Amino acid sequence: MRREATMTGPQELLAPLNEVEIRVGLVTRRIGTTVHLFQEVESTNDEAAALADRGEAEGAIVIAERQRRGRGRMGRRWESPRGLGLYLSVILRPMIPPQSAPLLTLMGAVAAADAIERTTGLTTALKWPNDLIVHGRKVGGILGEMAADSSGLLHVILGFGINVNQAEADFDEELRRIASSLRIEADRPIDRTAMVRSFCESLDGWYERFLCDGPLPILEHARRRCLTVGRMVMARSGDQEISGFAVEMDDLGRLVIRDARGALHHLVAGDVTLAG
Incomplete structure (x- = not known):
């Protein structure tokens, strides 16, 4: 587990995000047209889902300086130290069947990787299904959650957790080999305000492309x-x-995995470890 971050960098790194500054220069069609900015929440995904249930428009984003109960894939805790990371969730309402919703998590991963590269110049890879990898270490992940009823898909919440300005000392020793910022x-x-704008613009472009051209791009x-592809893996x-x-x-x-007997397994979601 990572420790709660201490003030390991210049004071300006811990300066809170500002809604007005986020909006300045933001050019999007859907994403970020409404911004809900909190100092602290249980989970940005939970806040976004509650807003969606009350009819909040598509593209609204929820950002928090800190999450008390941030979570990742398979319910794992996602440490969210105040003022150092990017904890952002967005409401989407695509007219697609519920079984296609996992593609939006993949879309979020592609958009996040593009945004990181554009903001920092760091080449960013993906570990299926939703981990963001820089120089072999995880810097973030995406959590997609949906609501549906008998009529179909009601909404999808895409949550992004990115380690932005943590220093090495902000990670527990056992995590430093696999986690980074x-x-x-x-x-x-890294300028977190610029990162928020970059995320919104990248996701806006990819979502528009998804709606117009489908999932193939x-x-x-x-x-x-x-x-992940082309490697030996262990998956749960x-x-x-x-x-x-x-x-x-x-x-x-x-993800299609061929086991030792030659049988093919098609994973919609899961936890994957690279074995070789």
């Missing part, structure tokens, strides 16, 4: 960034554990 990898402080970009999906070779990411965004 953009500040560490770029060797300089997203899949093409995700495949180019993906570290629900109660199922699979070891084998990651053959491809198929046209539904699923």
